Amino acid sequence: MKPIQMVDLKQQYLNIKPEIDNAILNVLDSSVFIGGKQVTDFATNLSNYLGIKHTIPCANGTDALQIAMMALDLQPGDEVITPSFTYIATTEVIALLKLKPVFVEVDKKTFCIDPAAIKSAVTSKTKAIVPVHLYGHTANMEEIMEIAVEHNLAVIEDNAQAIGGDYIFKNGSKKKSGTIGHIGTTSFFPSKNLGCYGDGGAIFTNDDALAEKLKMIANHGQKAKYYHEIVGCNSRLDAMQAAVLNVKFTLLDKYIAARQKAAAYYDKAFSNHAKITTPYRADHSTHVYHQYTLILEDANNSDSYRNALHNFLAENNIPSMIYYPVPSHRQKMFEAFGGADYNLPVTDWLTDRVISLPIHTEMDEDQQEYIVNKVLDFVNK
Numbered sequence: 400m401k402p403i404q405m406v407d408l409k410q411q412y413l414n415i416k417p418e419i420d421n422a423i424l425n426v427l428d429s430s431v432f433i434g435g436k437q438v439t440d441f442a443t444n445l446s447n448y449l450g451i452k453h454t455i456p457c458a459n460g461t462d463a464l465q466i467a468m469m470a471l472d473l474q475p476g477d478e479v480i481t482p483s484f485t486y487i488a489t490t491e492v493i494a495l496l497k498l499k500p501v502f503v504e505v506d507k508k509t510f511c512i513d514p515a516a517i518k519s520a521v522t523s524k525t526k527a528i529v530p531v532h533l534y535g536h537t538a539n540m541e542e543i544m545e546i547a548v549e550h551n552l553a554v555i556e557d558n559a560q561a562i563g564g565d566y567i568f569k570n571g572s573k574k575k576s577g578t579i580g581h582i583g584t585t586s587f588f589p590s591k592n593l594g595c596y597g598d599g600g601a602i603f604t605n606d607d608a609l610a611e612k613l614k615m616i617a618n619h620g621q622k623a624k625y626y627h628e629i630v631g632c633n634s635r636l637d638a639m640q641a642a643v644l645n646v647k648f649t650l651l652d653k654y655i656a657a658r659q660k661a662a663a664y665y666d667k668a669f670s671n672h673a674k675i676t677t678p679y680r681a682d683h684s685t686h687v688y689h690q691y692t693l694i695l696e697d698a699n700n701s702d703s704y705r706n707a708l709h710n711f712l713a714e715n716n717i718p719s720m721i722y723y724p725v726p727s728h729r730q731k732m733f734e735a736f737g738g739a740d741y742n743l744p745v746t747d748w749l750t751d752r753v754i755s756l757p758i759h760t761e762m763d764e765d766q767q768e769y770i771v772n773k774v775l776d777f778v779n780k
């Protein structure tokens with residue numbers, strides 16, 4: 400059996416080595432390292448795939464969120480509603496821009512922001528909502544957009560974990576995740592579902608004026624070189640990363656299918672186990688399984704049980720991860736924002752019980768069988 404990893408980037412590379420090597424050599428040969436055809440081609444490819452008008456590539460997923468928020472002209476102290484149960488990048492950029500993060504609960508089943516919690520958190524200072532499509536499952540965008548319309552709020556979808564996923568509307572129509580709000584953002588960090596070989600990110604929108612502004616902000620606030628109209632930053636996807644993404648993007652649906660197959664194997668093995676809750680899929684979303692995250696419970700309902708499984712798996716050479724061990728509202732970073740004053744019992748409950756198992760595009764059944772047996776050994780003890 401091959402050693403088990405959370406993500407097997409080496410094997411994935413080896414399976415597409417000729418195409419990747421060729422793409423990188425072409426960039427070296429052209430010596431166009433910043434901007435150029437690779438980058439513009441990639442933006443077009445991704446726009447076509449997602450069914451969105453504009454894709455603005457940038458340096459990483461955190462910048463994508465920052466640039467999106469900068470484009471909304473928010474004022475210091477304006478409130479931005481976001482889940483506490485997310486990767487820190489989502490909430491950090493809100494504070495970085497001197498806006499006020501307002502942390503709300505997630506849905507216990509989908510791990511995504513709870514629309515009812517958004518409703519209760521809206522005040523006269525609220526300007527935006529940032530739903531996160533956590534682990535590869537989309538938040539309830541239809542309800543979120545209704546709230547946004549009612550209160551005139553901007554919606555930025557943090558789609559770093561769900562690229563390629565479908566959102567399914569009540570009337571049966573579909574849109575790609577990240578293309579429903581006013582702006583969508585993503586990351587091409589190597590381990591993401593569409594990952595490059597370094598850092599990368601992108602911003603999506605159907606709004607022409609916003610697209611223009613997002614482009615300017617990512618490029619020092621300029622349209623014409625050396626004429627800077629607004630304060631921006633420097634955030635670029637480089638040509639080498641774009642070349643890698645132009646190869647890997649053609650495989651995204653295949654990669655998603657491989658993750659779904661691995662998830663189905665786990666689902667079947669863990670179904671109806673009293674101590675294990677497998678990932679839920681709501682009617683409004685497909686699941687692209689950026690993570691395969693279980694909720695683990697025993698009679699004591701404590702984090703020590705989950706941590707014991709994590710340690711037991713490690714002893715058996717199986718990596719597992721806790722995404723995330725500390726929710727945003729409990730991070731020291733947010734003490735000054737009154738983080739400790741929040742009462743988010745669902746978020747705390749999940750934080751103590753979630754555990755993510757290895758899932759990636761190159762998993763073998765013998766690896767999965769081994770993982771499943773070890774997990775079951777532990778929970779059946």
Ligand SMILES: *Cc1c(COP(=O)(O)O)cnc(C)c1O
Nearest residue numbers: 459460461486488489559586588
């Ligand atoms: C990875 C990730 C980001 C940040 O992306 P980087 O490219 O690492 O900056 C933001 N939000 C979520 C939910 C992520 O998973």
